[in-house]
Every structure is written in C-alpha cells, then in structure tokens.
Amino acid sequence: xxxxxxxxxxxxxxxxxxxxxxxxxxxxxxxxxxxxxxxxxxxxxxxxxxxxxxxxxxxxxxxxxxxxxxxxxxxxxxxxxxxxxxxxxxxxxxxxxxxxxxxxxxxxxxxxxxxxxxxxxxxxxxxxxxxxxxxxxxxxxxxxxxxxxxxxxxxxxxxxxxxxxxxxxxxxxxxxxxxxxxxxxxxxxxxxxxxxxxxxxxxxxxxxxxxxxxxxxxxxxxxxxxxxxxxxxxxxxxxxxxxxxxxxxxxxxxxxxxxxxxxxxxxxxxxxxxxxxx
Numbered sequence: 001x002x003x004x005x006x007x008x009x010x011x012x013x014x015x016x017x018x019x020x021x022x023x024x025x026x027x028x029x030x031x032x033x034x035x036x037x038x039x040x041x042x043x044x045x046x047x048x049x050x051x052x053x054x055x056x057x058x059x060x061x062x063x064x065x066x067x068x069x070x071x072x073x074x075x076x077x078x079x080x081x082x083x084x085x086x087x088x089x090x091x092x093x094x095x096x097x098x099x100x101x102x103x104x105x106x107x108x109x110x111x112x113x114x115x116x117x118x119x120x121x122x123x124x125x126x127x128x129x130x131x132x133x134x135x136x137x138x139x140x141x142x143x144x145x146x147x148x149x150x151x152x153x154x155x156x157x158x159x160x161x162x163x164x165x166x167x168x169x170x171x172x173x174x175x176x177x178x179x180x181x182x183x184x185x186x187x188x189x190x191x192x193x194x195x196x197x198x199x200x201x202x203x204x205x206x207x208x209x210x211x212x213x214x215x216x217x218x219x220x221x222x223x224x225x226x227x228x229x230x231x232x233x234x235x236x237x238x239x240x241x242x243x244x245x246x247x248x249x250x251x252x253x254x255x256x257x258x259x260x261x262x263x264x265x266x267x268x269x270x271x272x273x274x275x276x277x278x
Contacts, residue, residue: 025147026089027212036151042095042115045150049099049117050251058223059104061122066102069120072135072217073100074143079216080225093146100138108234110139114150116198127230132214133210139210139217147209149202207254208261215269221262226253 022031053060060066077098084093105121112118118141120198125239128134146149154230207224215221232251 018255023092023238025205025209026084026087026092027122028147028210030201030205032148032152034148034151037064038148038151039095041151041154045113045115045117046097049113049119056090061102061104063102065122065125068131069102069138070100072140073098073118073142075217076135076139076213079218080146080213092148096145108231109168110137110141112138112145114145114148114277116142116145117159118142127234128227129222129230131218132142133227133230135214135217135219136210136227137216139212139219140206141210142213143206143209144202146213147202147205149206152202153199178228204236204254204257207258211258211261212268215265216272218269218272221265221269224258225255225262228258 024030031239052058066179077096081093081096084090093116096116097112098118100118102119102120102122106123107121108123108127110120110124111119120138124137125134128137211221211224214224228251234257
C-alpha cells in the first residue's frame with residue numbers, strides 16, 4: 001500500500017476509535033476516551049492485588065487502624081454505589097468488588113486499582129490524622145477507579161504510541177539524524193503536552209470527585225483542605241519538578257481547586273447529614 005494511503009488509513013482508524021470510545025465521567029461531566037476493556041483491566045488488577053497481598057514482603061495489618069480503613073472505605077463505597085446506580089452510571093462500576101487493606105509501610109501513599117481494590121499504607125496515617133483526613137485520601141483514590149482513569153491512561157498511551165508510529169513512517173525517507181531529532185521532539189511533546197496534562201487532569205478530577213464521595217459518606221469536605229496542606233508540608237518540595245512537567249498539580253493549585261469545589265461538595269454533605277442544603 002502506498003505510504004500516503006497507509007497514513008490516511010491509520011489516521012482513519014484512530015479517528016474511528018476516538019469517535020466510538022468516548023464516555024462521560026460522573027459528576028465532572030468530562031468526556032474521556034476509553035477503548036480499553038474495563039472488565040479485563042479489573043481482572044488483571046484483582047490478580048495483581050492478590051499477588052501483592054500474598055507476597056511474603058507485604059505485611060497486611062489487622063489492627064484497629066486496619067478496621068478503620070475498612071469501615072471508612074465501605075462507607076464511601078456504599079455511598080458511591082448508591083449514587084452511581086441511582087443516576088444511570090451503574091454500568092460504569094459493574095464488576096466492582098470493593099476491598100480495603102492497610103499495609104505496613106513508611107511510604108506516605110494509598111491507591112485504588114480498577115474494580116475497587118484499595119491499599120492504604122500506614123505511613124500516611126499520621127498525615128491523615130483522623131477519619132475525615134483518611135476519608136479524603138480514600139475518596140480521592142476511589143474516584144480514580146470510578147472515573148476509570150487507568151483505562152483512560154492506557155487508551156491515551158496507545159494513541160500516543162500510534163501517532164509515534166505514524167511520524168516514524170512519515171520520516172522514513174529522511175536522514176537518520178532528521179528521524180532521530182523528530183522522534184525526540186515527538187517524545188517530549190507527547191509527554192509534556194499530552195500525557196502529563198492528562199494525568200494532571202485526572203488528579204484534579206479525582207480531587208473533585210473524591211471531595212463529593214467523602215461528603216456523600218458523611219465526612220465534612222472542608223477537612224480536605226487541611227489534609228492536603230499537611231501533605232504539602234510533609235513532602236520535600238525542593239525535589240518536585242515544575243508543574244508543567246509533573247503528573248500532579250502543584251500543591252497551591254490543588255488546594256485552590258479544592259476550595260473552589262467545596263460549596264458543591266458541602267451540598268452533598270448537608271444532604272447526607274440532614275442539614276439545610278443551600
């Protein structure tokens with residue numbers, strides 16, 4: 001097939017995939033591209049989660065803090081499931097089998113895999129301080145799974161790799177020096193101009209949805225501001241890259257966005273706790 005037709009065919013396939021793989025993220029209303037099989041992502045995640053928990057080097061805690069993680073996680077999961085099913089988004093959490101575990105580690109971290117497999121590291125407990133702080137962490141991580149961010153990232157990466165192949169084909173007749181230069185430029189452009197902003201968008205979206213999810217579960221969302229301020233204070237800011245090269249929003253940006261979203265989240269909290277909804 002002539003090179004021009006090959007490039008047009010590849011582009012046509014990419015456009016077709018994009019047109020038929022867009023869906024809406026609950027609550028935020030953002031249109032996302034996702035042509036990765038979510039069920040397969042959940043199956044792979046569940047297997048990885050089980051492998052991690054059974055690894056001899058992983059110490060899964062079974063103490064009062066672990067019980068607290070499970071209790072808070074189950075409250076948020078129940079609120080999220082109720083909301084999704086009541087608002088026509090039930091299919092987006094189909095197959096979720098929620099699981100919450102506390103892992104003994106000094107790392108200040110937590111995560112949620114596709115399908116609702118959550119791990120909280122004990123190192124984050126002093127920063128979380130109380131139930132509301134822990135609900136902030138877990139609401140944020142649960143939001144990543146509910147918004148299917150892993151599948152979206154996989155889709156975005158596939159598109160970026162596909163575009164890279166097209167550029168390689170388009171420069172096949174050029175000198176090796178030219179091909180290398182264009183390839184390097186594309187790599188930087190894809191990372192800084194496409195994949196990283198998408199990652200920051202997902203982080204901000206998880207903050208937004210997580211704020212609402214913790215509110216639905218009965219935790220005051222105003223506590224999210226002080227939690228993220230504590231997170232900022234606990235980290236070495238001198239080691240962080242500039243925001244445009246980071247996968248996460250800058251701390252000040254994150255706190256400002258959360259404060260902007262607080263009134264919306266507060267309405268869900270007031271509704272849950274029986275306070276007047278303003």
